[in-house]
Amino acid sequence: MFDISLFVLMLLGALLALAVYLPLRAGQLSLATPGFYTIGGTVAALLSTTVPELGGNEQTYPLTSVFLELMLAIPLVALLAFLIGKPVLKLKGIYLAIATIALVEILRVVLLSSPWFGAAVGIFAIPQPFEGPEGYAAAFAVLLGITAWGCQRLETEPLGREMAAIRNDELAARCMGVNSERVKLIAFVLSAIIAAAAGVLAAHFFNSWSARQASFDASITTLAFVVLGGSRTWLGPVIGGLVLTALPELLRPIGDLRLIVFGLVILLGPIFIPQGLIQQKRS
Amino acid sequence: MIGSTSLELNGLSVRFGGLQALDQLSFSLQQGEIFGLIGPNGAGKTTLFNVITGLTAATSGEVRWQGKTTAGLRPDQLCNLGIARTFQNLRVFSDLSCIDNLQIAMGCNDRRTALELLAIMDLQEKGTHIAGSLAYGEQRRLELVRALATKPQLLLLDEPAAGMNPVEKQKLQVLLNTIRKQFQLTILIIEHHVPLMMKLCDRLAVLNFGRCIAIGSPQEVQEDPLVIEAYLGRGA
Numbered sequence: 001m002f003d004i005s006l007f008v009l010m011l012l013g014a015l016l017a018l019a020v021y022l023p024l025r026a027g028q029l030s031l032a033t034p035g036f037y038t039i040g041g042t043v044a045a046l047l048s049t050t051v052p053e054l055g056g057n058e059q060t061y062p063l064t065s066v067f068l069e070l071m072l073a074i075p076l077v078a079l080l081a082f083l084i085g086k087p088v089l090k091l092k093g094i095y096l097a098i099a100t101i102a103l104v105e106i107l108r109v110v111l112l113s114s115p116w117f118g119a120a121v122g123i124f125a126i127p128q129p130f131e132g133p134e135g136y137a138a139a140f141a142v143l144l145g146i147t148a149w150g151c152q153r154l155e156t157e158p159l160g161r162e163m164a165a166i167r168n169d170e171l172a173a174r175c176m177g178v179n180s181e182r183v184k185l186i187a188f189v190l191s192a193i194i195a196a197a198a199g200v201l202a203a204h205f206f207n208s209w210s211a212r213q214a215s216f217d218a219s220i221t222t223l224a225f226v227v228l229g230g231s232r233t234w235l236g237p238v239i240g241g242l243v244l245t246a247l248p249e250l251l252r253p254i255g256d257l258r259l260i261v262f263g264l265v266i267l268l269g270p271i272f273i274p275q276g277l278i279q280q281k282r283s
Numbered sequence: 284m285i286g287s288t289s290l291e292l293n294g295l296s297v298r299f300g301g302l303q304a305l306d307q308l309s310f311s312l313q314q315g316e317i318f319g320l321i322g323p324n325g326a327g328k329t330t331l332f333n334v335i336t337g338l339t340a341a342t343s344g345e346v347r348w349q350g351k352t353t354a355g356l357r358p359d360q361l362c363n364l365g366i367a368r369t370f371q372n373l374r375v376f377s378d379l380s381c382i383d384n385l386q387i388a389m390g391c392n393d394r395r396t397a398l399e400l401l402a403i404m405d406l407q408e409k410g411t412h413i414a415g416s417l418a419y420g421e422q423r424r425l426e427l428v429r430a431l432a433t434k435p436q437l438l439l440l441d442e443p444a445a446g447m448n449p450v451e452k453q454k455l456q457v458l459l460n461t462i463r464k465q466f467q468l469t470i471l472i473i474e475h476h477v478p479l480m481m482k483l484c485d486r487l488a489v490l491n492f493g494r495c496i497a498i499g500s501p502q503e504v505q506e507d508p509l510v511i512e513a514y515l516g517r518g519a
Contacts, residue, residue, distance in 0.1 A: 158391060165376050165387045172374035175336055176388040177362035177433050 011140035017225035017241030027167035032100035034218035040199025045209040061127035081192035111211035122210025151234030230276020294344035319484035367435035377415030388432035
């Protein structure tokens with residue numbers, strides 16, 4: 001009795017983990033992922049519930065409309081991430097993490113207090129492009145596949161190596177001709193795009209969308225995915241996202257204690273498996 | 284080969300709060316020469332490297348590279364203009380393979396060239412090894428060849444012989460002369476090992492408390508009373 005809805009959530013977890021992984025690959029700890037995820041979902045929720053033309057004539061919401069939402073959400077979030085990233089990425093280490101937590105918090109308060117975005121209640125009755133969770137599983141799998149493929153390509157592309165160089169030693173990387181400001185910004189924007197695309201699909205899957213998606217808990221949860229899985233290759237965050245999303249569902253009796261599980265992972269992970277579950281092969 | 288001016292310092296000063304790290308430095312490097320910088324610890328030698336490579340801004344004065352001021356340029360831009368460096372404390376990309384270290388510096392995927400460069404340093408067997416796993420001397424050579432991989436015209440070496448035994452120092456001297464010819468480099472080198480510098484350098488400058496107290500051929504500098512005083516203290 002495998003629950004396909006849970007599988008969809010696991011794929012979503014893996015996607016968000018990759019969004020956290022990308023800036024981390026360039027040595028930047030950004031916790032802004034839930035923020036961009038929420039913006040993507042909000043764009044989808046608003047468009048699909050307020051623009052009747054997108055609804056089509058069929059019983060289910062047309063896939064082309066979901067595609068249009070993506071085409072709108074992605075450039076919007078990319079632009080936002082670019083504008084925010086330029087100043088924010090001047091911060092280093094823990095200061096960047098704190099600033100990105102603040103960004104998510106600002107977004108949450110803005111959404112909560114603005115009736116346009118459903119305020120505290122949220123946006124309901126988001127139309128369904130698929131009849132069951134199978135369709136969502138397929139859609140998320142495609143998105144995850146594309147993202148993982150892109151991350152795999154980074155392993156052999158100059159851009160991916162420049163990111164690794166910055167993680168290793170930013171000062172030396174700059175002296176070797178790496179424009180670190182540009183590379184970090186690209187990683188940040190790519191991360192935001194992945195999160196936003198995941199948000200668009202998630203808004204339809206959850207059927208409702210609210211400011212609650214952009215929470216500090218979500219920042220910590222997505223970070224835990226990467227801490228558990230490891231951040232040396234893209235496979236680490238994917239495994240971390242899949243496992244840590246499934247775990248609390250399988251341990252349903254513990255209920256809200258799952259946040260403690262995440263806390264323990266973040267606390268104990270670096271002590272016992274400092275490189276995460278998936279470690280880099282060394283020659 | 285030695286001829287026109289490549290790098291020029293005009294009244295260059297750097298001040299960190301109450302500390303005058305560099306004080307009105309003015310000299311220029313001729314294309315193709317090996318120019319040595321010596322001086323006691325804290326004399327400002329590494330600060331000068333940091334200014335030339337864009338890591339530290341000058342408080343006053345300027346650095347001119349091939350006739351143009353370098354003020355406001357980022358380290359990566361200066362690297363692309365042909366200025367490369369090594370660091371006093373090793374700064375190889377220790378989690379990455381030797382080939383990756385070079386490909387980052389080259390800015391492209393070119394394993395063949397990377398392996399050719401590694402061969403210059405006798406590291407061709409280590410291409411896929413993780414840089415951090417190499418022996419100290421190998422990492423020093425890797426850092427040197429990584430700087431060469433950026434295709435520099437000016438190479439700044441910050442204590443390349445540190446931690447080397449006499450045989451390795453001898454080899455380094457030969458190696459630097461070889462790469463200077465092969466890559467048509469101008470080399471600016473900081474090194475405490477004075478005998479090596481005497482043999483290696485065409486000209487030397489001596490820094491003390493941020494000021495240039497002597498400049499000239501190794502013989503001229505060696506006999507300069509100010510230099511003897513800086514190193515040995517004032518005679519009785």
